[in-house]
Amino acid sequence: xxxxxxxxxxxxxxxxxxxxxxxxxxxxxxxxxxxxxxxxxxxxxxxxxxxxxxxxxxxxxxxxxxxxxxxxxxxxxxxxxxxxxxxxxxxxxxxxxxxxxxxxxxxxxxxxxxxxxxxxxxxxxxxxxxxxxxxxxxxxxxxxxxxxxxxxxxxxxxxxxxxxxxxxxxxxxxxxxxxxxxxxxxxxxxxxxxxxxxxxxxxxxxxxxxxxxxxxxxxxxxxxxxxxxxxxxxxxxxxxxxxxxxxxxxxxxxxxxxxxxxxxxxx
Amino acid sequence: xxxxxxxxxxxxxxxxxxxxxxxxxxxxxxxxxxxxxxxxxxxxxxxxxxxxxxxxxxxxxxxxxxxxxxxxxxxxxxxxxxxxxxxxxxxxxxxxxxxxxxxxxxxxxxxxxxxxxxxxxxxxxxxxxxxxxxxxxxxxxxxxxxxxxxxxxxxxxxxxxxxxxxxxxxxxxxxxxxxxxxxxxxxxxxxxxxxxxxxxxxxxxxxxxxxxxxxxxxxxxxxxxxxxxxxxxxxxxxxxxxxxxxxxxxxxxxxxxxxxxxxxxxxxxxx
Numbered sequence: 001x002x003x004x005x006x007x008x009x010x011x012x013x014x015x016x017x018x019x020x021x022x023x024x025x026x027x028x029x030x031x032x033x034x035x036x037x038x039x040x041x042x043x044x045x046x047x048x049x050x051x052x053x054x055x056x057x058x059x060x061x062x063x064x065x066x067x068x069x070x071x072x073x074x075x076x077x078x079x080x081x082x083x084x085x086x087x088x089x090x091x092x093x094x095x096x097x098x099x100x101x102x103x104x105x106x107x108x109x110x111x112x113x114x115x116x117x118x119x120x121x122x123x124x125x126x127x128x129x130x131x132x133x134x135x136x137x138x139x140x141x142x143x144x145x146x147x148x149x150x151x152x153x154x155x156x157x158x159x160x161x162x163x164x165x166x167x168x169x170x171x172x173x174x175x176x177x178x179x180x181x182x183x184x185x186x187x188x189x190x191x192x193x194x195x196x197x198x199x200x201x202x203x204x205x206x207x208x209x210x211x212x213x214x215x216x217x218x219x220x221x222x223x224x225x226x227x228x229x230x231x232x233x234x235x236x237x238x239x240x241x242x243x244x245x246x247x248x249x250x251x252x253x254x255x256x257x258x259x260x261x262x263x264x265x266x267x
Numbered sequence: 268x269x270x271x272x273x274x275x276x277x278x279x280x281x282x283x284x285x286x287x288x289x290x291x292x293x294x295x296x297x298x299x300x301x302x303x304x305x306x307x308x309x310x311x312x313x314x315x316x317x318x319x320x321x322x323x324x325x326x327x328x329x330x331x332x333x334x335x336x337x338x339x340x341x342x343x344x345x346x347x348x349x350x351x352x353x354x355x356x357x358x359x360x361x362x363x364x365x366x367x368x369x370x371x372x373x374x375x376x377x378x379x380x381x382x383x384x385x386x387x388x389x390x391x392x393x394x395x396x397x398x399x400x401x402x403x404x405x406x407x408x409x410x411x412x413x414x415x416x417x418x419x420x421x422x423x424x425x426x427x428x429x430x431x432x433x434x435x436x437x438x439x440x441x442x443x444x445x446x447x448x449x450x451x452x453x454x455x456x457x458x459x460x461x462x463x464x465x466x467x468x469x470x471x472x473x474x475x476x477x478x479x480x481x482x483x484x485x486x487x488x489x490x491x492x493x494x495x496x497x498x499x500x501x502x503x504x505x506x507x508x509x510x511x512x513x514x515x516x517x518x519x520x521x522x523x524x525x526x527x528x529x530x531x532x533x534x535x536x537x538x
Contacts, residue, residue: 151364154338158356159433161385169385173372250371250413 040220045227048220056209060228063206066122066194067236070129071187078134078186079179082141083167096142103135108196115201125197125205132193133186140182144175177251180244187236191229284311285437285469286335291344293330303494304330308344310488310497315467319480320488321526323535327495328473332441335471336362348437357437361430361468365442367422369414369429375401376410379428393432400428404458420451427459431466438468442475456482457511464508477530481505481522482514489526492535499529 022042029041036044049056081099084091110131114124148171156166198207206225213221244251291308294301304327312318320328333339334346337356348357361382369378379397383389389397401410404424414422423443430438444452460483463470474480480487481503489499503522505513513519530536 149366149368151366152368152370154333154336154364155362155368155382156385157338158336158360158362159382159385160356165385169381170370173370248372250415 037217037219040223044220045223049224049227056206056224056228059204059206059209059225060232062122062204063191063194063198063229064232066125066197066205067129067187067191067232069122069126070193071133071183071190073126074130074133074137074186074190075183077130078137078182079141081134082138082145082175085138085142086145086171087163096138099135099138103139107132107135108192111196111200114197120201120203124201125194128197129190129193132189132196136185136189137179137182140178140185141175144178145171147178148174176248177244180240180248184237184240184244187240188233191233191236195229283313285314285316285349286310286312286471287345287347288331288335289345289347291334291346292342293327293334293339294342305334306494306496308495308497312469312471314469317463317470317472317483317485318488319472319474319484319486320490321474321477321480322490322495323492323530324475325493326490327493328475328490329441331490331495332362332439332471332473335437336360336439359433359436361433361435361438363423363427363430363438363440363443365445367414367419367426369422369425371414374411374413375406375417375425378414378425379432382429382433397428397432400431401425403462404428418451419447420455423447423455424458427462431462431468436469438470439473440470441473443472444479445475452479453511459483460507460509477523477526478514481519481526482509482511487522487526489529491533498533501526 026042029039040048081091081095085096086092107128111124111128114127114131118124118127152170153166156170161169194205195207195210198205199211202208206229210222210225213219213225288308288310291305291310292303293305294303296302308331310318320331322328330339334341334353335348337346337348337353337360346353348360351357369375370381373381376394376397377384379401380389380394383393398407398410401407404427406421406424406428409417409421414425417425423446427443444455447455456479463483472480472483477487484503487501487503488497489501490496491498501522505516505518505522527536
């Protein structure tokens with residue numbers, strides 16, 4: 001059967017699934033009438049958004065900027081660190097070990113520290129987004145840079161390739177699929193970081209909007225913010241996914257989308 | 268296992284061989300002490316000679332190739348290529364590995380050009396040469412394809428083109444056809460015999476197939492199980508150019524039988 005879930009049209013599948021979920025939600029609220037304080041219906045949420053779209057979008061733009069700045073910094077620093085770890089025994093022993101150790105503590109708990117260090121402006125938000133996003137990026141980039149066939153490296157040695165040539169012509173392109181996997185996790189984490197930063201301190205952004213609405217027991221406005229975050233998070237994820245497909249058309253995960261989907265369901 | 272030097276056979280250091288190994292040993296350190304991979308290896312390969320090394324898995328034949336490629340250092344003895352003691356990969360060397368190690372993100376042509384691109388931009392003449400090699404190996408029309416679009420045999424052909432592009436003096440092949448199906452392997456044996464006939468590279472070929480070794484080689488070097496030693500060297504005196512039909516001849520069968528029998532006597536294979 002072609003169509004739904006066969007990977008023929010991914011965008012259409014996603015829209016169909018989301019639309020069905022929203023429809024069920026709307027119907028559920030209309031049938032069971034829960035208090036709007038507990039669960040408002042999608043139509044009430046949309047209406048609340050339309051009352052003050054500019055306000056929400058302004059705060060959303062701030063959160064988005066924090067997320068993207070944190071993410072871009074995480075990618076730049078993360079890749080540089082990963083390259084350092086690959087080429088330096090010392091960095092591998094120190095930085096990488098520390099990173100893996102730090103990764104196991106709940107980093108969100110560190111957020112208040114950043115406020116003490118950096119104040120209540122955009123800096124701690126960017127820093128927290130960066131901190132959350134950099135872990136999967138470094139760890140996956142290191143994995144990718146190491147995943148080169150040893151015989152490929154032997155071939156490079158026989159051809160008298162410089163370390164730079166090995167990095168740019170072999171290791172880096174070879175690491176891209178893994179790096180993108182890390183970036184897909186990282187972009188979602190960066191958004192989490194930006195929101196956490198806004199929760200902890202400050203007076204701007206979607207995270208701040210949620211806190212204000214919660215203080216007023218304005219459940220509908222909380223949901224507006226959540227919905228906007230959901231949309232932005234999804235769009236960001238698929239932008240990274242799209243970039244991956246543009247850059248890595250040769251990669252095995254993109255060669256036969258439909259085969260892969262069938263395979264997944266057959267498991 | 269101790270390396271006693273008193274049993275060393277006195278051999279002349281001066282030789283006109285292109286590749287010359289003298290009393291080579293290779294040991295690897297492991298948690299349970301050192302493991303000898305190769306012992307007492309004396310081997311000369313003359314210029315333009317095709318030498319195969321056959322032996323059971325784990326006999327150190329791939330290690331032998333890595334020593335000649337200068338990818339690993341010897342634990343004892345010396346390896347000379349073109350008269351010079353190795354201290355890294357020698358000049359004018361081409362290597363083909365069992366896995367084709369083509370880069371997935373490069374077209375076939377760009378993969379062939381890679382060995383040059385590691386150090387500089389290929390010249391138009393080199394691009395032409397790459398195309399000529401691809402054509403020679405039946406890959407014309409595939410130069411703009413990506414490796415994943417090609418069969419295993421075609422990929423390995425491309426990796427042979429890559430090794431030949433810089434016109435090496437010495438070609439090392441480490442079980443290059445080991446991962447291919449029997450028919451593709453036969454094809455590639457014929458093609459390699461042909462290209463060797465035309466270009467006359469000095470060739471060291473590692474294989475575990477006795478038939479392949481006899482078909483391709485001027486000499487077949489037999490190695491024992493670990494620690495790998497050379498147990499015998501057999502000169503293959505079959506007419507060239509060789510076609511697959513030569514494998515049906517009595518002489519061919521004789522060589523194969525002799526090598527297999529010898530391995531059986533040593534308890535390496537069952538007869």
